[in-house]
Amino acid sequence: MQKRFNVILSAVLSGSLAMSLAGCSGGASESGAKGSEASGLPAPGDFSKKLELKLSGSFTRGKIEDGNWVQKKLEEKYNIKIANIKVDTWNKDQVQLMVASGDMPDTFSFTAGTLSAQEYYDNGLTRTIPKDxxxxxxxxxxKMLDDNPPGWEMNLAPGKKEEYLTLSGYQGHAKSLIWAPTLRLDWLEKLGIKPPGDIKPIGTSGGLERIYFTDKAYTVEETENILKAFTFNDPDGNGKNDTYGMLPFNNAFTSWGSTLLGAYGAASGYNLEEKGELTAAEISDKYKRFLKMMAxxxxxxxxDPEWTTIDVNKSWEKYKLGKIGYxxxxxxxxxxxxxxKGRAPANILEKDPGAKLLVTAPEIGPxxxxxxxxxxxxxxxxxxxYISKKVTDEQLVRILQIFDYINFDDESRWTLYGDVGTHSTWQGTPEKSALKVKPEYPxxxxxxxxxxxxxxxxDEKRASYLTSEATMKLKRDFFGREDVLKKLEIKPYKYDLLNQTKAADLNKKYSGQLNTIINEFRLKAIAGQIDIDKEWDKYVQNYLNNGGKEILAELEKAPKVADLLNKK
Structure with missing residues (x-):
């Protein structure tokens, strides 16, 4: 699910401290309004006046050295003096202390976020950014917002015209199907089971020659028969009954269950329309049918019966033992x-030189x-x-130009990889493979x-610098193709993208207890500890009584995702 900006208000900001910060918020809107009407600001590219800026970003880990290589180049290019942030913004405790002090960087994007966009603003910590x-x-x-409707309607400051609480990022690296069923191809071959379509290797060396792909899919029924063969027909040929069809794990359900649940038309964490009514995926008939299949x-x-006691990391280790087929x-x-590296299923290639894998399209349901x-x-x-409340319009002008360049101009990849050839190297074909910083540089x-x-x-170009040629090929040939995404991506029926309801607040309030209810029922249902049919109505009512009913009622007010995507 897309990361939400709304998170639980930190205890550090509770009580009198939160009130004292909120007392500063009376003027929080003024800087944004001034920016919208400001005159006499420099033209784009006019950096004649030197400015001091306290800059931070999404990857700030407190390990920055003053006078670093990127800093010097940015300072020269934009006539600025950068004050570096020596805080690990991925560390919740450190972030909470910074927020509590009110001493915020001029720009920030805390991974360990403590407040929502609205809360940062209401507490006088951030300013708005005018559209003009x-x-x-x-x-x-x-232009990125133009190309991704309704981008210009997102993050608007309540009660303000064309002013924004935050700037958004484009997640081009995730413009793809995320999960794919992967089976031991060498086992399929030993058992005489044919692939669902024509297959071809992803690459020619380095293990890629043993990983095959097809854009066709097995049905759920065919998958079940394959799992039976993997379990009972001695696919590894050791004469022992010691293999299993599949190995789920007790956390990260959206990883192991995504395509199997998708075969029933549902996606975990999202809502859907069923029998003409809005409902959560986890209390839908589709989900119930999926649970019964898994049980x-x-x-x-x-x-593998150990699935209830292991997490995803332990499952990687167990898969590498060579006893799991899917x-x-x-x-x-x-x-x-x-x-x-080290993750299943590709880790089996390191251990077993005879192992081969087959990646298929998501299973086809009943x-x-x-x-x-x-x-x-x-x-x-x-x-x-975010832009700090302390930032003036003059500083914002410079910040926006820096932000626009280092994040959306491909020329600026030196801020990520230095000079290619000197500081970093291509992992394959130049401009078509991943970039890797040389080991002598941090x-x-x-x-x-x-x-x-x-x-x-x-964007797609920048995402490619993080991605191998083989993965790019997979995305190009199937996982990221527009027609495939349109057909196979399951999106929620309704979603409050524009913060028009109180759904986000209700999710914060109830998500903990609802997730506990969902996870406990799923584990017990699949493990056979309860009768799904007998316990289903009680489970659904428990979900609804613990906040689910309120959330669904609020989501009824939200727009349909189909309508949001059609906004221009």
């Missing part, structure tokens, strides 16, 4: 991207349904970049300053 300034000083960012597979012994994978896992939950519920926009911050001031935003 964005159009004038951040044209690349503005059946578990009862028949097709699932495991879901991201394209990057089977594309052997550097960051996926009613011909097929797909998986979309990574982002509406468009590709997500994450939040990958993040440090003396080079890579990623120190950047926001988490990736």
């Amino acid at each position: 300034m964005l159009k004038k000083y951040a044209p690349r960012y503005s 059946k597979w578990n009862k028949e012994g097709l699932i 495991y879901p994978a991201q394209p990057a896992y089977v594309g052997l991207d550097d960051w996926t 009613n011909g349904q097929q797909g998986e939950g979309a990574f982002t519920p509406v468009n590709q926009l997500g994450d939040a970049f 990958e993040n911050e440090g003396s080079m300053g890579f990623y120190a001031y950047n926001f988490r935003t990736y």
Whole structure:
């Protein structure tokens, strides 16, 4: 699910401290309004006046060195003096202390966020960003919003005309199906089971020659028969009954269950329309049918019984033992991207030189349904970049031009990888493969300053620098194709993208207890500890009584995702 900006208000800001910060908010709107009407600001590209800026970004980990390589180049290019942030903005405690002090960087995007966009603003910590300034000083960012409706309607400050609480990032790296069924191809071959379509290797060396792909899919019924063969027909040929069809894990359900639930037309965490009414996926008839299928597979012994006691990391270790035939994978896992090393299912290739894998399209369900939950519920926009309340219009003009350049101009990749050839190298074909910083330089911050001031935003080109050629090929051939996404991405029926309801507040209030109810029922249902049919109505009522009913009632007021996507 797309990351939400609304998070639980930190206890650090509770009581009198929150009130004291809120007391500063009376003038919080003034700087934004002034910016909207401001005259006499410099023209784009006019950096004649030197400014001091306290810059931070999405990847600030407190390891930045003053006078770093990127800093010097930015200071020279924009005639600025940068004050670096020596705080790990991925550390919740450190972020809470900074927020409590009120001493915020001029720009920030805390990964360990403590407040929502509205709360930052209401507490006098951030200012608004006028649309006319964005159009004038951040044209690349503005075009990105033009191309991703309803981008210009997102993050608007309540009660203000064309002023924004935050800037958004474009999540091009996630413009793809995220999960794919992956099976032991060597086992299929030993058992005489044919692939669902023509297959071809992803690459020619480095293990990629043993990973095959097809854009066709098995049905759920065919998958069940394959799992039975993997479990009972000795696919590894050791003469022992010691293999299993699949290995789920007790956390990260959206990883292992995404395509199987999608075969019933639902996506975990999203809502859907069923029998003419809005309902949550986890209390839908579709979800119930999925649970019954999984419980059946578990009862028949097709699932490794240890799944209830292991998490995803332990499942990678267990899969590498070579006793599991089916495991879901991201394209990057089977594309052997550097960051996926050690993860299943590709880790079996390191252990077993005879192992081969087959990646297929998502399973086809009983009613011909097929797909998986979309990574982002509406468009590709997500994450939040904030401007401090202390920033003047003059400083904002400079900040927007820096932001626009380092995040949306491909020329600026030196802020991430330095000079290609000197500081970094291509992992394959130049301009068509991943870039890797050389080991003698720090990958993040440090003396080079890579990623120190950047926001988490990736157009397709920038995303390719993080992605192997094999993964890019998979996305190009299937996972990221527009027609495939249109057909197989399962989005919610309704979604409050524009913050027009109180759904986000209700989610904050009730998500903890609802997730506990969902997770406990799912585990017990699949493990056979309860009778799904007998307990279903009680489970649904429990969900509704613990906040689910309020959330669904509020979501009724939200627009349909189909309508949001058609906004121009």
